[in-house]
Amino acid sequence: MLRPILPRARFCLNSFRRSLVTVPEINPNFNNGVPGLLSPAGFDIAWTQYQGLMVEKLNNLIAGGDYESKPPKDILIKYARDPNSAPIFNYASMAFNNHFFFEALSPEPTAMPEALQADLEQSFGSIETLRREFVVTASSMFGPGFVWLMKNRAGKYTILCTYLAGSPFPGAHYRKQTVDMNTEDKSVSEAIRRLQREDPVNTVGAHGQHSQKKLAPGGIDITPVLCINMWEHVYVADYGVGAGGVGGKKAFAESWWHSIDWSKVEERAKPAQGRKPSLLI
Secondary structure, eight states: OOOOOOOOHHHHHHHHOOOOOOOOOOOGGGBTBBTTTBOHHHHIIIIIIHHHHHHHHHHHHHTTSTTTTSOHHHHHHHHTTOGGGHHHHHHHHHHHHHHHHHHTBOSSOOOOOHHHHHHHHHHHSSHHHHHHHHHHHHHHOSSSEEEEEEEETTSOEEEEEEETTOOOSGGGTTSOOOOOTTTOOTTSOHHHHHHHHSOOOSOSSSOSTTTTOOOOTTOOOEEEEEEEEOOHHHHHHHHOSOGGGSSHHHHHHHHHHTTBOHHHHHHHHOOSTTOOOOOOO
């Protein structure tokens, strides 16, 4: 009896291979942890294991769909207004947020570019004020989330908190964020507060009573340039929970400030005169 001729395995694999979301490459020096911030074990949990888990979960949900080859940012904005797709949004947003955090870390201290420093000082008065606001805000968060440095088209910077898998992008702000009085700061503009809490004002997704309202061209007027990840799995292994005033969130946030890659922040912010902040993140 003749056996059917089957294609070689490698050709089968090529025919079924898809372009799915992958774990991005980051600084290879982080294989032994992030010096001064995360131990090898802490880094393994916060990046290697966790980012891999987010990508795996996300791919399981989007495989075979129109967005299976899209970057997490596109996916999270696409599904932010679809309540039936909350898991897709959550995994895509966390994959984006976590990568955004790790991408702006450096294995050694970096100098802040002069143009960026001048821009930040215009918004916060001094770099020390910005550092203090970041540390205090991150330390005060009741629950896991992210603290972001945001820049608008007018060149003004402000600090923004998101909780759980919340996104800083206006296109994803259908997901209203709860108010945490620990981090509620009058210095945060009312416009950004509205973006977090009010109904959607754009065409992301196809659900909800506002689905036909549109922003003007270029209407996404704020963009993230830096963030700190305040989920417990990132800092607890190395800093503990802060019992007795030792370690915890504050110690982690203070260490993080000295591990920032300011050249990456400058690249995202485009602070040079005449340039617009990059939205292609």
